[in-house]
Amino acid sequence: MKNTLTAMVFALSATAGFAGDKVVIEFAYPYSHLFDVTYEKIMPMFNAKYPDIEVKMRATYESYEDASNTILREAVAGELPDVTMQGLNRQSVLVEKGIAKSLEPFITKEADFAKDGYHPAMLSLSTFGEDVYGLPFSISLPVGYYNMDLMAKAGIDSTDKLPKTWDEVIAACGALKEAGVDVPMFWGWNITGNWFLQALMWSQDKPTVMGTDFTLDEAEGLVALNTMNDLFSGCEMPNYDLKTAMSSFSAGEIPMYFWSTSAVGTVERSKADFNFVTNEYPGLTADGPMGLPAGGNAAMLVSQSDDPAVLDAAWKWLKFITSGEGAAEVARTTGYMPPNQAANEIILKAFYAENPNKATAVRQLPLLRDWQAYPGDNGLAATQVIYDGIEGIVTGEYGDMQELQEDLSEEVQDLLPSGS
Amino acid sequence: MRSYAHMWFIGPALFLMVVILLLPIGVAGALSFTDYSLGNAGADFVGLKNYVQIFTRSTYEKMFGATFRYVFVVVPLTVGLGLGAALLINSLGRFGDFYKTIYFLPVMAALIAMAIVWEFALHPTIGFVNTTLERGCGTWLEAWGWYAHGCAEGFPLWLTDRAYAIWTVAFIGVWQGFGFNMVLYLAGLTSIPRELYHAAELDGAKTGWQRFRLVTWPMLGPTTVFVVTISLIRSFQVFDMVEAFYPQGGGPSKSVYVMMFAIYEKGIQQNLMGIGAAITVVFLGFVMVLTLIQRRLVERRTHYV
Numbered sequence: 001m002k003n004t005l006t007a008m009v010f011a012l013s014a015t016a017g018f019a020g021d022k023v024v025i026e027f028a029y030p031y032s033h034l035f036d037v038t039y040e041k042i043m044p045m046f047n048a049k050y051p052d053i054e055v056k057m058r059a060t061y062e063s064y065e066d067a068s069n070t071i072l073r074e075a076v077a078g079e080l081p082d083v084t085m086q087g088l089n090r091q092s093v094l095v096e097k098g099i100a101k102s103l104e105p106f107i108t109k110e111a112d113f114a115k116d117g118y119h120p121a122m123l124s125l126s127t128f129g130e131d132v133y134g135l136p137f138s139i140s141l142p143v144g145y146y147n148m149d150l151m152a153k154a155g156i157d158s159t160d161k162l163p164k165t166w167d168e169v170i171a172a173c174g175a176l177k178e179a180g181v182d183v184p185m186f187w188g189w190n191i192t193g194n195w196f197l198q199a200l201m202w203s204q205d206k207p208t209v210m211g212t213d214f215t216l217d218e219a220e221g222l223v224a225l226n227t228m229n230d231l232f233s234g235c236e237m238p239n240y241d242l243k244t245a246m247s248s249f250s251a252g253e254i255p256m257y258f259w260s261t262s263a264v265g266t267v268e269r270s271k272a273d274f275n276f277v278t279n280e281y282p283g284l285t286a287d288g289p290m291g292l293p294a295g296g297n298a299a300m301l302v303s304q305s306d307d308p309a310v311l312d313a314a315w316k317w318l319k320f321i322t323s324g325e326g327a328a329e330v331a332r333t334t335g336y337m338p339p340n341q342a343a344n345e346i347i348l349k350a351f352y353a354e355n356p357n358k359a360t361a362v363r364q365l366p367l368l369r370d371w372q373a374y375p376g377d378n379g380l381a382a383t384q385v386i387y388d389g390i391e392g393i394v395t396g397e398y399g400d401m402q403e404l405q406e407d408l409s410e411e412v413q414d415l416l417p418s419g420s
Numbered sequence: 421m422r423s424y425a426h427m428w429f430i431g432p433a434l435f436l437m438v439v440i441l442l443l444p445i446g447v448a449g450a451l452s453f454t455d456y457s458l459g460n461a462g463a464d465f466v467g468l469k470n471y472v473q474i475f476t477r478s479t480y481e482k483m484f485g486a487t488f489r490y491v492f493v494v495v496p497l498t499v500g501l502g503l504g505a506a507l508l509i510n511s512l513g514r515f516g517d518f519y520k521t522i523y524f525l526p527v528m529a530a531l532i533a534m535a536i537v538w539e540f541a542l543h544p545t546i547g548f549v550n551t552t553l554e555r556g557c558g559t560w561l562e563a564w565g566w567y568a569h570g571c572a573e574g575f576p577l578w579l580t581d582r583a584y585a586i587w588t589v590a591f592i593g594v595w596q597g598f599g600f601n602m603v604l605y606l607a608g609l610t611s612i613p614r615e616l617y618h619a620a621e622l623d624g625a626k627t628g629w630q631r632f633r634l635v636t637w638p639m640l641g642p643t644t645v646f647v648v649t650i651s652l653i654r655s656f657q658v659f660d661m662v663e664a665f666y667p668q669g670g671g672p673s674k675s676v677y678v679m680m681f682a683i684y685e686k687g688i689q690q691n692l693m694g695i696g697a698a699i700t701v702v703f704l705g706f707v708m709v710l711t712l713i714q715r716r717l718v719e720r721r722t723h724y725v
Contacts, residue, residue: 065689072458072691097460182574183545190668239580239672244543253545377457380690387669388479395582397673 022054023313026081030061030297034262037333042326046317053313064090064192064297065380071302075099082303082314085137088125088296089193089371093379095128101301102131106315116323117342125370126298134298135322138336140262141292141361141368142188142199144282148275150255153179162279164286166227169256173235176255185235185256186245189228189394193371194386195260195293199281200224202369203289209372212416217409225393225401227284232394239394260295261361264335268357278360291369296336337361378415385411445704452698458691470698482674483682486586487656490678493590494597494655499647501594502601509602510609520606523599531596535664538592542578550575579665582672589665589676593658601647608643612636648714656707659684679703
């Protein structure tokens with residue numbers, strides 16, 4: 001008995017001593033099915049460069065909403081990790097509640113920060129007030145996915161004949177229906193954070209939220225709702241959930257599928273035998289969209305530690321995964337783009353030439369705009385109200401778009417903090 | 421001298437009841453009058469605002485609609501089918517155990533895992549339900565208008581069409597739940613003394629229906645009280661299936677937005693503890709009222725032996 005105890009004491013002191021040599025930081029990220037492969041590639045490279053830092057992975061978050069919630073709960077319980085990955089539209093909550101730490105003190109110490117490929121347009125996605133609070137890690141944009149074998153039935157047999165406007169999409173739907181395709185199109189209205197509504201708003205260069213004002217009640221809002229209504233009814237789009245829609249496209253049953261570029265990797269791995277092509281996201285006019293919301297996530301520092309060694313290690317990890325080879329792995333393993341100019345233009349040049357389906361989003365990069373959050377405590381509830389409204393268009397519950405526009409704007413505006 | 425020994429006997433149970441049951445309910449009750457949101461330092465007292473919202477907003481109207489549709493379909497069907505299956509199995513000699521196992525299997529399986537299986541089965545184009553239905557096209561089945569429509573336009577999206585969703589979910593609830601009631605009724609049936617049947621037969625109860633009406637059903641009274649109460653509470657509690665099918669939003673046009681899911685969505689997913697707590701209080705009130713009503717109605721006519 002006594003011997004066992006002594007052994008245990010020795011074992012404990014040994015691990016304590018071991019941990020003392022290495023700085024341990026804790027880290028958590030969402031969507032394990034997309035990103036596990038990415039971190040598996042990054043980790044050995046990081047360990048080789050910084051052998052004295054140990055990155056401990058926490059259980060992954062199921063989604064961006066879950067990521068946001070988990071951090072809020074952990075903040076109440078005092079159990080925050082050091083670095084967390086948050087959806088681009090969920091960063092402001094953590095900044096508002098004082099959970100995320102400003103990265104400015106670290107950035108000022110870096111000599112070649114701009115040269116490392118962090119350029120202002122991308123950093124602006126994580127800038128609140130004057131300070132940078134996050135480093136974007138993976139960026140996505142909406143693109144069109146096409147099954148060219150099925151598109152040929154509507155006489156569209158080459159990439160340059162693919163629809164450029166939503167009206168052309170509806171026309172193609174009609175032709176495909178006549179050719180016997182039951183479900184000609186699926187449009188990803190149900191992507192998290194009302195992303196596709198914001199895409200239609202940005203297409204008209206209109207932000208969905210300005211300060212605390214929800215802009216759906218303006219002319220652009222009605223255009224967005226009418227476009228959705230025309231698309232859903234013109235294409236007789238069924239109310240598929242996320243999984244059903246993706247599995248049906250991958251099975252080769254849907255010719256046109258509008259979605260985030262993030263799933264290109266997954267579709268390429270799982271699709272049936274058909275000619276799969278991505279192309280630019282259609283716009284309201286022939287010139288294409290005037291802007292598109294950036295999807296994806298950013299690394300934020302939420303450490304509660306006062307130890308400079310831990311903070312420094314956390315910064316090194318943040319920087320490593322968002323620049324250079326670390327960032328390049330994002331594109332190689334998923335459909336996302338690394339938000340890093342150096343990684344995109346130098347390291348990955350050859351990669352995009354070989355993977356044209358993943359390059360569509362890169363061509364759209366000049367259109368990159370904010371994925372907007374709904375401010376205040378009711379942000380997630382507002383997202384849900386809009387989600388329910390759009391679903392009502394899909395199921396045919398709402399036919400009068402003007403009425404829906406009034407109802408939605410009123411209900412959402414109620415949930416936002418009053419303009420102060 | 422008075423003895424305080426009884427305090428020591430009931431003390432531990434009382435203590436635990438207060439700590440893990442009454443106290444949390446009290447906290448929820450208190451939170452329901454505030455606008456507390458997770459992560460905030462404090463909260464403001466908002467009076468009855470949360471309750472007013474629950475009884476005026478259309479979202480919550482849908483919540484009550486979905487909950488009551490589910491409860492009033494699932495409770496009668498699980499009780500009825502449970503009793504029916506129990507009577508049939510009880511009348512069987514040799515294969516009773518075999519059927520018992522079959523009917524009880526869905527109860528043993530985790531509902532969340534079964535939900536995934538159903539999701540595959542009900543997939544609109546490649547699920548086996550719709551592919552099986554498609555095989556019937558072109559046969560005499562097309563004489564049925566609904567079927568002919570399905571053949572021409574495609575069979576329904578069982579889980580995501582708002583005309584079907586709640587009924588599909590209720591069907592799965594019945595499939596999953598009636599085996600449990602069957603087992604309870606089987607236990608009830610074994611405790612009915614044989615002599616009663618013999619006596620009834622002597623008194624002229626010749627048909628099976630008469631025996632059931634005069635002996636079996638009254639003797640099953642206590643079991644029925646228990647079965648109905650349990651089924652009611654279980655169907656009010658339905659959550660895991662809705663979460664698995666519709667992680668966001670509670671079904672097409674919120675048609676499957678049952679109360680438990682609403683509590684989870686507001687309190688856990690959206691961090692709005694105030695409104696979440698208010699729905700919880702309403703939920704507890706409903707369950708209590710329903711339990712009281714049905715106890716009164718049923719217990720008055722129950723013979724305990």
